[in-house]
Amino acid sequence: MNLPPVIAIDGPTASGKGTVASLVAEKLGFHYLDSGALYRLVALGSQKASIDPKNGPELGILATNLVISFKNGQILLNSEDVTEVIRTESIGLRASAIAVHPEVRQALVGVQHSFRTIPGLVADGRDMASVIFPDAVLKVFLTATAEARAERRYKQLIAKGISVKLADLLHDLQERDARDSSRGTAPLLVAEGAKVLETSELSIDQAVKTVLDWYQSKAA
Numbered sequence: 001m002n003l004p005p006v007i008a009i010d011g012p013t014a015s016g017k018g019t020v021a022s023l024v025a026e027k028l029g030f031h032y033l034d035s036g037a038l039y040r041l042v043a044l045g046s047q048k049a050s051i052d053p054k055n056g057p058e059l060g061i062l063a064t065n066l067v068i069s070f071k072n073g074q075i076l077l078n079s080e081d082v083t084e085v086i087r088t089e090s091i092g093l094r095a096s097a098i099a100v101h102p103e104v105r106q107a108l109v110g111v112q113h114s115f116r117t118i119p120g121l122v123a124d125g126r127d128m129a130s131v132i133f134p135d136a137v138l139k140v141f142l143t144a145t146a147e148a149r150a151e152r153r154y155k156q157l158i159a160k161g162i163s164v165k166l167a168d169l170l171h172d173l174q175e176r177d178a179r180d181s182s183r184g185t186a187p188l189l190v191a192e193g194a195k196v197l198e199t200s201e202l203s204i205d206q207a208v209k210t211v212l213d214w215y216q217s218k219a220a
Ligand code: CDP
Pocket: 011, 012, 013, 014, 015, 016, 017, 018, 019, 020, 152, 153, 156, 199, 202, 203, 204, 207
């Protein structure tokens, strides 16, 4: 049986994965999976339940039992709207801490696979191409310099009225990059066969067009 096609877009924090992946999905009429949101949900759930971020087995049980739903752009955790709450930098850092545990990663495999439905899926994260969808028709590793990414995140937060220091953001982002790239299970890496897209000097439109062109040439 032929499974619907997947475009896997991985990369470090604030490389533009979410923005580019959701626009590519919209252009193609595909579904979109923001896998980072799942790790952020586990991070939030574990904070609420006061579970130690080092306790893999307990976090795995929590991740298995979380009631999550994605509806009309809203993300619900146990029926509560947490769309905005999960986007804070502190939840991002906690997400990268809990994401090192194989028990947590294993608990989230099924829900990620369930997004792969007709006519196709664009999935973004850290291990979309290497672990979750190794048969993706197109694998993209999106990246940009740490400075460009910190600057992007800074503008994003300032636009939301959240006051932050650029130097703190750069520090947190480098801490998260280091942990995501060095963990034993499903580290952030350029998967075999992935195309690298350096976006420091690219607009969002240019990045989206490049991914669409690559997809058309694969699909042709
Ligand atoms: O999902 P990820 O953390 O990789 O990044 P994002 O939230 O999609 O993008 C971070 C910010 O960078 C957003 O405000 C995007 O609009 C911006 N961005 C950009 O300025 N230029 C790009 N080529 C891509 C994203």
